[in-house]
Amino acid sequence: MIIVAGYLRVDAADREAYLATCVPVVEQxxxxxxxxxxxxxxxxxxxxxxxxxxxxxxRAALDAFRGDGTGDEQTALITGADVREFTTESETRL
Known part of the structure; x- marks a missing residue:
């Protein structure tokens, strides 16, 4: 399993607009x-x-989805980021 976790930074005034552009991305x-x-x-x-x-x-599923990454409109709003990828062979349901 691959886990991608972290955060993006955007201006506070742009956060809701940024998230609205992400709805189709999450659905896809x-x-x-x-x-x-x-x-x-x-x-x-x-x-x-x-x-x-x-x-x-x-990895194949992640790569197939990832494609070219964020669109230009989204990229322009990002002021910083710390997103990392982790791999794991096991998990425990809590």
Missing amino acids: ARATEGCLDFALSADLVDPERINVLERWAT
Whole structure:
């Protein structure tokens, strides 16, 4: 399994607009074979932060979805980011 986690930074005034442009991305990701979870969400305490969480069954599924990355409109709004990829062979349901 591959986990992508971290955050994006945008100006606080742009966060809701940025997230609105992400609705089709989330829908597409969740419909992609091999996507176990995909979420982008406003942080509860930092108005400039968008939390990222993705879980993918395989590298091929992630790569097939990822394609060219964010669109120009979205990229222009991002002021910073710290998103990392992790691989794991096991999991425990809590």
